[in-house]
Amino acid sequence: MAYRKLGRTSSHRRAMFRNAVTSLFDKEKIQTTEPRAKELRSIAEKMITLAKKGDLQSRRMALAYLMDEDVVTKLFNTIASRYTDRQGGYLRIVKLEKRRGDAAQMVLMELV
Numbered sequence: 607m608a609y610r611k612l613g614r615t616s617s618h619r620r621a622m623f624r625n626a627v628t629s630l631f632d633k634e635k636i637q638t639t640e641p642r643a644k645e646l647r648s649i650a651e652k653m654i655t656l657a658k659k660g661d662l663q664s665r666r667m668a669l670a671y672l673m674d675e676d677v678v679t680k681l682f683n684t685i686a687s688r689y690t691d692r693q694g695g696y697l698r699i700v701k702l703e704k705r706r707g708d709a710a711q712m713v714l715m716e717l718v
Contacts, residue, residue: 609645610641610644610645612641612642612645622642623645623646623649624671624672624673625673626638626642626646627646627649627650627653627671627672628672628673628674628677630646630650630715630717631650631653631672631677631680631681631685632674632676632677632680634716634717635714635715635716635717636714636715636716637702637712637713637714637715638712638713638715639705639710639711639712639713640699640701640710640711640712640713643699643713643715644699646715647697647699647715649671650696650697651694651696651697653668653671653672653681654681654685654686654689654696656668657681657682657685657686658686658689658690660682660686665678665682668681668682685717688717692718695718696717696718697715697716697717697718698715698716698717698718699713699714699715700713700714700715700716701713702714
């Protein structure tokens with residue numbers, strides 16, 4: 607299978623990822639479960655690649671996906687400039703303790 611379904615419908619999964627990526631770029635780190643973080647990584651790295659291009663079409667594509675215009679501005683102005691000489695690997699996933707309720711592996715996902 608090409609992706610993880612995470613026990614959600616496609617619309618719920620898309621909304622969850624849009625919210626999580628927006629929060630990641632807003633706060634620059636989030637705490638989530640490991641399977642979510644692994645799926646989120648590819649989406650977030652594609653957004654950073656769009657921001658590195660910096661043209662109008664890329665900005666419109668990012669605006670169509672992210673939930674907040676201020677986050678898109680931050681992504682294109684400050685975050686993309688950090689990674690101009692980097693070819694990939696913009697995110698770091700650090701394992702944390704397991705969640706108390708269901709023992710799910712929690713991770714801290716942050717921008718490098």
